[in-house]
Structures are given as structure tokens and as C-alpha cells.
Amino acid sequence: MNTRTIRHSLLLLAIPLLTHAQSPNPTQTIPIDGYAAKVNTTIITRSDVRSAMAPILPQLYRRYQGAQLEQQLENTYQQTREQLIEQALIYAAFEARGGQIPDHYVQSEIDRTVRDRFQGDRAKFEETLAAEKITYQEYLEKTRRNISTSMLMNEEINRRARINPETIRNTYETNRHQYLIPEKIKHSVLLLHHGDTPQERQLKQATANRILQRLQAGEDFNTLATEYSEGARADQGGSFPWLQLKDIDPALRAPLSQLTVGQHSPIIENESRFLILKVDARRNAAYQPFSEVREAIKKELTAAERDRLYTRWIERLKKEHYIQRYD
Template identity: 30%
Template sequence: MMKFSTLTLCAGLMVASYGLHAQLANPQASQKNQWDLKFTNGIAAQVEDKIITLEELRKEVTPLIPQIRMNSRTRFEFDKNIAIVTREILQNLVDRILIIRDFYDKGAHIPDTYLQKEYDDYITKEFNGDRSAFLDFLRIQGKSEMDFRDQLKDDIIVSYMRMQSLPSQTAVSPKKIEEYYQKNKSRYFEEEGVDLSMIMLVPIAGENPDLLQQTANEIIQKLEAGEDFAELAKTYSQDDQRDEGGDWGWINRADLIPQLADQAFALDKGGYSQPIQVEDYIYILKVKDKREAGIKELEKVRGDIEQEITAQLARQAQQRWIERLRKNAYIKYFLKEAGGMRSSPGTMQMKLGANGADS
């Protein structure tokens, strides 16, 4: 079933707007703010008869400011990141218009009953059905209910059309899986590891250390008598995995402190250790399974490879579809940060100036 979705960006492009420049730049340096108020009515791009304004673009970029604080270490890096994200967002806005136009060109429509259901479901999911809270949220966003409904409809259309562009699900041939595996073997390297369970004993403040050792010895005696390690972990262990029977899953050597790693990787499959004292704590380890370092066998990754090939085919199909929409549309980019983005044949790319014209 189609669900409400919002515009998303690649994680690597999650960087933000010019608002951070002042924090990254030399205090003595001066540079024109590209989001200056006099440009808020400027044009970033034209798609057929639709206009994308600088204000629309600014609203998309501004919320990403906190991320750029973490991702930009220098002024140069910031400038590079802001150019990347601006192009990415602008292209998404252009593509969104093209996708919606393609939907209507095909004579499609969204039933009012379906739109109303999605509208009600959104309020239920995000606001626990509290309509007053939802309306307060819209007021803060500076939107009306009609604005929200229009956005919701567009989101549904974009989601639906992207799904329609996907190729039909067909089985990936064993030959393609084998070829992919051979070309990408390095991706399936795994380090030496152990499937580890652990009992950790923590001293109580003021408790005689000998009592903790006695508890450890009691656990060892029960293990030697054949009692289940997982049940003993649930009873005695004092770590986060106690309720899971002390199960920590597959662990690489580097994941453990040296005192524990040496003991764990020296154990045979199914074996358990004697009590290991590390400062004030005592550990008892069990190795349920072991693996050597190396490339995973094809059969172990066949399912993952099939999913990856299917995802690649889907991305390629969507890209061909989007490229076709762009090719057949009139698109003009005005924003200089879109310098690498091509306008439609016969249109002219312009730099940003007052109201979108050359300065």
C-alpha cells in the first residue's frame, strides 16, 4: 500500500545552508549572503510553466544547518558541501514537478477517499489523532490545511509513480549472481570471529572480593555438572545481555579487550573459560561457534547478492525514467550553484542575481 513519504536526500549530501558561514569564516572576511532577503523572490529554476523560487529552495536547505556543523571542517569544505546539497535539492524539486506532470499526463488521478484516508492516517500516526495539535503544527509551519493536502497528494503521486517505474520482479539468474560475486569478492571479506556468550560478575560496593570469586567458582561447578550456560547467565550475569542468556552474537577480536580476546579466541567451539579477572570484574566466556578470516562462500551471500542486483536494476530503471522526463521537458536553471546541471536544449543557464537575473 502506498504510504505518505517526504522528499529525502542521499545521506552523504546531508549538509546545509549559508547560515553557518559566519561561524566557519575568518571574522575579517566578508562575502555576500546567497540567501540574502533581496533574493527570496528570485527564481532558482523553471520547469515548463512552473517556477521554483529561491525561497522554496532556502526552506529545504535551512533545516540541514546542524548537520553541516558536523560535516564541514573548513570554509572551503563548507563551500563545496553547500554547492553539492543545493544542486541535489534543486534537482529533486525539478524532478518532483516532472513526476507529478507525468502522472497527470497519463490521465491518472487519486480518489478523494484514498487521499482522505491518508490524511486521517497521518494525523493518527503523527499526532495520536489530536486534530488541534495537528493544526497547531501547521500554523507553526506557516501552512494551511489545503497546503498540507496538496503536499500530501503530491507525495502520494511521487511515491506511486516511482513504484510504477520499477521493473517487474524477475528472478536473477545464477550466472549473474556468480559474476557479481567474482567481481565483488572483497566486499564479502570477514574477519576472524567467535559467536560469544558471556557471564559478567560485578562486585557490590564494600563486598569482600572473595565472595565474587566464590560465585564464579560456583558457576564453573554448575557448568561442569552440565547446566546450561544461557540459564546460568540469566541467573548470575550483570551485563546488558543477561536476559538474552549472555548472548553477544558474532564478535571480532578487535571488539574485545585483549584479556578477553586472547581467552575467547583460544577456546574451541562449544568450550567455556575459567573465571577471568579484569580489574574488579570477573568474566566467564563461552564460544558457541568460530570462523576463520576470509571471503564468505557464495552460498552464504547469495541472497544478499540477489537483493543488491535487484536494487541496482531498480535504480537504473528509475534513472532512465527520470532522464527521459528531463529530456522531454523545458527546464531552465538560474541558480549559479546549479552549475553542472544542464538546462533543456535551447534554454540558457543564468547566474543568480536580483530576481534570478544576472547581476
């Protein structure tokens, strides 16, 4: 199970889904109702799965159509059913431990939902429950289950996913190539097109020669580029932003690599244009310091450890409890 799946599961656990009015109805790929799965004595209906799918449906309907949409709906249904099965397994484990959530804690969570998702409008909240055909008591119990499963996941997964400093450092040293910042340069280009006739080319050659002489006399490159260049960035004085060499016109890489900062090139001619180049600034290739990437490495390793713990835990729960899926 990857991190994205766990995050989706956590979303299912963290907040009851109240999205009836915002989501399109799936096509007949997914039957209207009936059993989707059974975990011990807990029934998961197709309506439960459809409700849990609701947040992603608008995106699916925007991106797909026809047979492709049907397949995406079916895939999402199967994935969502598995998430609900996992949620039921976790709740069963919570009950087996004798866990209980006090009523005032559940009520506080509902109050937070009303405040955050309905701007404190209790009537709007109750209207949404009615649209979902959910009684307040059913919603309260669903919230209690979600809190229970979320708390147990935190205990089983998040608190145990600890990465020691040595592992973080070793990961950095082993994968140091991933933290290489490539060489970058800022450069400017003054470009003159040959024109369509030999006479035009001769005139442009003469103009390029005069510009080069003015540069050699100390005039500002960008000012001259603004005045004379026929390139796309003439309005910016011919200046380009920071770029890696691989992102620069292949014909310019070699001459640019030979220039020092502040130096301009001689006239460079190719099949259709005259060019004068200048290197404005250069950043040599360097590795990101460990101090700058330590937290990112820790976050990545912690996520991988959570994945591992979650997968192992769910596989154990699947062996300990009865599961039946219905097609």
C-alpha cells in the same frame, strides 16, 4: 544518480515537510525568496528548496562553520533543487498519463501523518501548518502530488527492478573473494615486564620459569594469568576476543600461528618483556555460503538496477519537458 540520492528523492516524495520550528535559518548564501527553477509551468521557489533542505540543516550547522558551512549550504541547495526538479518532472509525467488520486486517499494519508507525526493532535498539526504559512488546501495538494509521484516511481522503478537468480549466483561466483571470512583466533597472553634493573629482570625471568613449570604440570593458564600477568587484560585471565591475525601485535603473530588450540608457548622474550601465549580457539578461513549472502547480493543488485532505471527515466523526462534554473 546513486542509491542515496534516490532515497532522498523518495523521502521528498513520501512525506510533506513540516520542519519549520526545528531548523536553523540558512545564511545569506541562499537568497530569501524568488524563483529557483521552473518545470513546464510549475514554479519552484527558493522557499520550496529551503523547506526541503530543513531536515539536513541541523547536521550541517553542527559539522561545519564559516566558509566551509557556506559551501555546504550552497551544495545542499543545488542538490535539493535538482531533487525538486525531478519531483516536478515525475508529477508532469503522472499528469500526462491522466493519473488521478482520489480525495479519500489523500485524506487518509494526511490522517496518517497527524497520527504518526503529531500523536493524533490535530491542533498541533494545524499550528505547524500556520508556522509554515501553508493553508490546509495547499498542504492537501502537496500531499496529492507526493502520492502521485511516489506511485509513478513505484511503477517505473521498483516494479521493473527485477534480478533473476542466475545473475545473483554469477555475482557471488565472480566476487567470491568478497565473501571470504578470514582466519580468526582467540588467544591469551601472560606478560611480565623486565623491570628497570638487571636484578629485576632476573627475578622476572625466575617467575616466568616457575609459571611455565606450573603450566606444564597442568595448571590453568587463565588462572595463572590473573594472578601473575602484568598485561592490560590480566583481569580477564589474559584473554583476548576473536581477532584476525592482522589485528594482533605483529610480534605475536608468528608464535601464535604455530600453536594448536589449547597449546601454550614456551617463554618468549623481547626487548622489554617475557611472554607466554596460548591459543584458546581458532576459526579457519572460509567462504560465506551462497545461502547466507544471497539476499544481501539481491538487495545490492536491485538497488543498482533501480539507480540505472531511475537515471535513464529522469534523463528521458528532462528531454521531454521544459526546465529553467535560476541563480
